[in-house]
Amino acid sequence: MSGDIVGAWDVSLSDGLYRIEFEHGSTTGKRVIYINGKEVLRRDWMFKLVGKETFPVGCTDAKATITIEAITGFSYEYTLEINGKSLQTFLDNRSKISKTWVMKLDGADYRIVLEKDTMDVWCNGQKLETMRRPSEAWTLREL
Secondary structure (H helix, E strand, O other), rough: OOOOOOEEEEEEEEEEEEEEEEEEOOOOOEEEEOOEEEEEEEOOOOOOOOOEEEEEEEOOOOEEEEEEOHHHHHOEEEEEEEEEEEHHHHHHHHEEEEEEEEEEOOEEEEEEEEEEOOOOEEOOOEEEEEOOOOOHHHHEEEE
């Protein structure tokens, strides 16, 4: 990554945490998107300095869009939307429809997410098969 990072956002999805960074060359129009440090999109020599870049995030391919808007002169504002919602609205909705636990067991870290709307369970980025029998506790199996 070079020194032109102009925006960075942390996004929590069911399959993990993602750090999205955006590099924008305000003279060349260059646009580079990194997810967790890995380059996922690059456009060099863009003549239009404003606009949108859309790309997938996570194993569920959540639709992320970075919008570049001119403020004054060569000042720009960068916003991130996830699945058509502002990042804050998306995160607020996620907190209502999911529950996340982070735990350490036998020295290993585990991140468990329950999606309340679908009853899907994720552990460390893997969707688990769940089964519920009357009067019994939940059981989990890897898919």
